[in-house]
Amino acid sequence: MSCLLRIDASASGDASVSRQVADSFTAAWKGDVVRRDLALEPVGHLDAAGITARTTPAGEHTPEQKAAALLQHELVEEFLLLQHELVEEFLGAEAYLFAVPLYNYSIPPVFKAWLDQTMIVGRTTGLAGPAPSAGRPAVVVSARGGGYGPGAPQHGRDFLVPALETILGDANLMALDVRTITPELTYARVMEPFLISEQE
Numbered sequence: 001m002s003c004l005l006r007i008d009a010s011a012s013g014d015a016s017v018s019r020q021v022a023d024s025f026t027a028a029w030k031g032d033v034v035r036r037d038l039a040l041e042p043v044g045h046l047d048a049a050g051i052t053a054r055t056t057p058a059g060e061h062t063p064e065q066k067a068a069a070l071l072q073h074e075l076v077e078e079f080l081l082l083q084h085e086l087v088e089e090f091l092g093a094e095a096y097l098f099a100v101p102l103y104n105y106s107i108p109p110v111f112k113a114w115l116d117q118t119m120i121v122g123r124t125t126g127l128a129g130p131a132p133s134a135g136r137p138a139v140v141v142s143a144r145g146g147g148y149g150p151g152a153p154q155h156g157r158d159f160l161v162p163a164l165e166t167i168l169g170d171a172n173l174m175a176l177d178v179r180t181i182t183p184e185l186t187y188a189r190v191m192e193p194f195l196i197s198e199q200e
């Protein structure tokens, strides 16, 4: 059975439009589904321990680094375990569904933290050899309050879709075969009272 990894990043629970579209997609999926809801269970932000633990063999630590490593041992272990779990989950899927809304013209921090923890040279990216996930299908669902299409005043200000399509789709990075769905103007009703009071 083909396995779909679904990652949710909206903080709005059942009211999330990205989730609602992703729910239709998941309901139609015939295989297994593994879910990670970053709003319910955020992954920690990548820090110095997580970065250096990837690249410095313990035998090459300077005395200062040794002291820091001793101090940080549990933290380093924690980050390695976290990265291991995220990487295995990512590599174990055959297809991907990312429900990631537009927050402040960009990627919500919980999803950025997931990317930073999961993208590792030599394990999940194509920077040091072919990406293991190359060519697997992926769908990004990204709801946004405004409109960003050609002719809209905000056209060109969506910095999420270009960034995600590069990170997820570039051959040197995740190398996925990415399709993007952008439900727009979800804030139209929320903004309506403000627009009316402005006109009065």
Ligand SMILES: Cc1cc2nc3c(=O)[nH]c(=O)nc-3n(C[C@H](O)[C@H](O)[C@H](O)COP(=O)(O)O)c2cc1C
Pocket (backbone or CB within 6 Å): 010, 011, 012, 015, 016, 017, 018, 019, 101, 102, 103, 104, 105, 106, 142, 143, 144, 145, 146, 147, 186, 187
């Ligand atoms: C913190 C935050 C920042 C937002 N920033 C933007 C924005 O920059 N542009 C926009 O069009 N909508 C913005 N919105 C509105 C959301 O994109 C909109 O509510 C969308 O439907 C959220 O996706 P969801 O329904 O899947 O949660 C923002 C909402 C929040 C909560």
